[in-house]
Amino acid sequence: MAIWNLGSVNADLVYRLPHLPAPGETLAALSHQRGLGGKGANMSVAAVRAGGDVHHIGAVGEDGVWMRDRLEDYGVGVAHIRVVDAASGHAIIALDGSGENQIIIHPGANILVEMPVLEEVLSRASAGDIAVFQNETNVQRDFARAARDRGLRVCYAAAPFSVQAVRDVLDQIDILVMNAVEAAQLEAEMGLAVADIPVADVVITLGADGCRWLHQGRERHFDAPRVTPVDTTGAGDTFTGYLLAALDNKQDMARAISRAQMAGAVMVTRLGTADVIPTQDDIDQFFASF
Numbered sequence: 001m002a003i004w005n006l007g008s009v010n011a012d013l014v015y016r017l018p019h020l021p022a023p024g025e026t027l028a029a030l031s032h033q034r035g036l037g038g039k040g041a042n043m044s045v046a047a048v049r050a051g052g053d054v055h056h057i058g059a060v061g062e063d064g065v066w067m068r069d070r071l072e073d074y075g076v077g078v079a080h081i082r083v084v085d086a087a088s089g090h091a092i093i094a095l096d097g098s099g100e101n102q103i104i105i106h107p108g109a110n111i112l113v114e115m116p117v118l119e120e121v122l123s124r125a126s127a128g129d130i131a132v133f134q135n136e137t138n139v140q141r142d143f144a145r146a147a148r149d150r151g152l153r154v155c156y157a158a159a160p161f162s163v164q165a166v167r168d169v170l171d172q173i174d175i176l177v178m179n180a181v182e183a184a185q186l187e188a189e190m191g192l193a194v195a196d197i198p199v200a201d202v203v204i205t206l207g208a209d210g211c212r213w214l215h216q217g218r219e220r221h222f223d224a225p226r227v228t229p230v231d232t233t234g235a236g237d238t239f240t241g242y243l244l245a246a247l248d249n250k251q252d253m254a255r256a257i258s259r260a261q262m263a264g265a266v267m268v269t270r271l272g273t274a275d276v277i278p279t280q281d282d283i284d285q286f287f288a289s290f
Helices: 039-049 062-073 115-122 140-149 163-172 180-190 235-248 253-267 280-288
Strands: 003-006 010-016 031-037 054-061 077-084 089-095 101-106 130-133 153-157 175-179 201-205 211-215 218-222
Touching (some): 003 115, 003 140, 003 235, 031 062, 039 235, 054 062, 062 077, 140 153, 175 180
Parallel strands (some): 003 130, 175 201
């Protein structure tokens, strides 16, 4: 089986600050680093480190070839990442001492994916594979519909949140992953309780409060492992990547969520994004000391 990820590839520019800036405030950064990121790239790396066979679909500019190469070094399939005549996507991440962040994203090449390319890529997929996408690329609905038509299980990570983007794909997805803020926004803007969302599986991450899983009218809560966060950036993407890899390897949803929570918990103890996503061994060693 395999995971086909229509996802962003970003250069993450991370600035550690004494606190997150207020409107009009200028702050001197305590440190700066550049790394591989983007919700799509993060999920691909996480899924590979969880044991998945991942094919990433997307685009970078000439300035982003290093990111494609790094994904390949990490074991992600990159044959479907095109190099286009545009600047690559990037994110400016402000990070405070408690691990909270503010993020500004420039989409760049990420929104230049062409549907004929996706049709050709999906012709290589098999029924029962998993397709995943987020809101940092274009042609999401077309991708979801084409994947479902080919018998793939379609997962949507609804971030960065847009109620219209959710409306556009609800009838084409099998798994919806959101955080608590996004779920509240969806309920408020659609006037629809999460329990009534017409998707087979809805997974809501709650940070330190754990996770909710809603399936066919039933709900289950999972407690989160207790850790001290250093950086919350990429934790949700790590969760999703591990979740999908576990499902693709035929684990049930409950076991997949539990493992994904462990991965997310380790991730928040690290500074960075795709480059520091934990491996299976990292997770086992971390929790062996608990």
